[in-house]
Amino acid sequence: MKNRTLYSRTEMLNMNIQTLKERTVTVKEIAKIAFDQQSKWTSDVSMQTCIDSVEKILSLRDAFHIIQLGAEIDRLTDEGKIKEPLLSILNQDLGMFGIDELFGLELGGLYGTIGKTNFGDIDVNKPDVIERLNSVGKKEGGMCHTFLDDIVGAIAAAASTRVAQITNEIEAKKDPNIEEIKLDLDL
Amino acid sequence: MKNRTLYSRTEMLNMNIQTLKERTVTVKEIAKIAFDQQSKWTSDVSMQTCIDSVEKILSLRDAFHIIQLGAEIDRLTDEGKIKEPLLSILNQDLGMFGIDELFGLELGGLYGTIGKTNFGDIDVNKPDVIERLNSVGKKEGGMCHTFLDDIVGAIAAAASTRVAQITNEIEAKKDPNIEEIKLDLDL
């Protein structure tokens, strides 16, 4: 009998939250990055919308596959299960290794191309949790976060883009009707 | 006074339908491609879900920008407003010119990476409306469809991916509750 490979969005959300927790990251930390990024543009952002957006993204199938595979590669690197020379490349997070960024760009773009630029911003400026993951990953004996720092940055970038889409949708309407907006905003 | 640049999803949907119509394409024709593509995998696809999916995609901001700019480049090519040597490259749809495919891959991927492969399939096999646009575009004096054939294929590819996501969501649930699925499926 074959194992199940398809999961509902609620199941994927829960497994993603669990995996992030095992790699030391919370939904709230990710939402905080999205909040700070959008707060540069408008004062109308609520932390709750950011949390909702992060959870929305964590329920998407593509996000599920990227998070699960990325975290698994980091774990297998921690445990030395990967062959050389790849093991050293991953352990040292070689600057010219770009597959973690490839994951980040794809995940960051799930709510539109602008999410890829938002990811670039986070990747360069390394706010909060990203800086923490990055420095733990670089420490001798620290958990490997070669993929996770990019994945977490990308979730924040996509959430940030979703928040911007919501803000724009509200702005675009002359007489905004909350009910109508809600329906309007599901992708 | 600056003109408005932000539009609601309903406005974008309506402008996109209008633009496609001016370039001779209907929502139903696009939905038909998605329907045929998904019907290879399952018999549970309804034409209405395909039409809904096409309309959903036509209401997205990224789709709006890609469709409006792509159709405008085709129109400016028709009217000879573009400088040489670009005009001839666009008019003859040079095989090595890849920006139309770049538009297609980005638009096709709006519901996940698999949409980019779905776009590749449509791009190679040129079903129905794609073949028509392609052959009109190649005819001396015919409307230029260098961008439009890829854009239409990509809308179908993204719609097809959305339909697959819905099918999977239903399959993933033991006891599917339509109401819950609906809420679950908004991106």
Add this chain to the structure above:
Amino acid sequence: MKNRTLYSRTEMLNMNIQTLKERTVTVKEIAKIAFDQQSKWTSDVSMQTCIDSVEKILSLRDAFHIIQLGAEIDRLTDEGKIKEPLLSILNQDLGMFGIDELFGLELGGLYGTIGKTNFGDIDVNKPDVIERLNSVGKKEGGMCHTFLDDIVGAIAAAASTRVAQITNEIEAKKDPNIEEIKLDLDL
């Protein structure tokens, strides 16, 4: 002491050839796909240019990282070292899993966007070695090729694009001078 993570192009080429061999694939098989794809457009393609192009691509740093990581994920899947539910998703090559295609699109595009469409063609039509990898991968107890079939198709697609660039370069010159073309063609 840290292990080396940077390799010369000759070293990367040799390691890639070795890895492909361990996963049952030869340079010549890949070159054959590129040859057949370009032969549809022109009769001026030589098998030697296709082999040279495949070897060129196998010496690129991004190709090295994608091939090494992709083959390693397949190997770890074979050995059951990956956690559930990811292990079953990879073992059964779930249709909605798109990271292998993400690898393929990035690798296929190393000589230009058209390589991504060439990859789409190969992905859909599954010529020769791709069909073999695909059917072995689907067999109970067969080697897992969830990543490898896309990677091999993408190497062929990039090689095919390089061949097209060379053909175009020769065509573009009124009085082609081989020496000059050679210099002209290095990227």
Add this chain to the structure above:
Amino acid sequence: MKNRTLYSRTEMLNMNIQTLKERTVTVKEIAKIAFDQQSKWTSDVSMQTCIDSVEKILSLRDAFHIIQLGAEIDRLTDEGKIKEPLLSILNQDLGMFGIDELFGLELGGLYGTIGKTNFGDIDVNKPDVIERLNSVGKKEGGMCHTFLDDIVGAIAAAASTRVAQITNEIEAKKDPNIEEIKLDLDL
């Protein structure tokens, strides 16, 4: 008789330099960004390698198409030849409009994925000429640079990546032989 659509690499290089000049940008300015970006990592970068790298990129077919189309869209926007509402979106460089970044990511990645992150860095920090283009573009009556600022940043990002590849290639060789490296480095 059909116009020519295929050009040699020398022709494309010359047309690109001419187009950049018409839009007020020089090769040297672009090379300067690549130089500054790589100088953060190593002191072994020469300005000449950066200039060579920019010229290499300007001779590539994909770069040619992206530069020519991007500059042409900016010019048509300047002249008001584009239909509303697209004209206002382009004129005001709407934050949610992402096709210019799509061009930038594709062009920036021509020497590997890391070029896309390099592009993200330039896009966020807006060094030198990028800042100038950006502020001219935002001025009432100034030339439109909605596409050009991203294109120029992306050329610099790809050049920067090529310089890194060269540096790595030299580092990877125990006893570097300049002649051999030269041959080794053509893509």
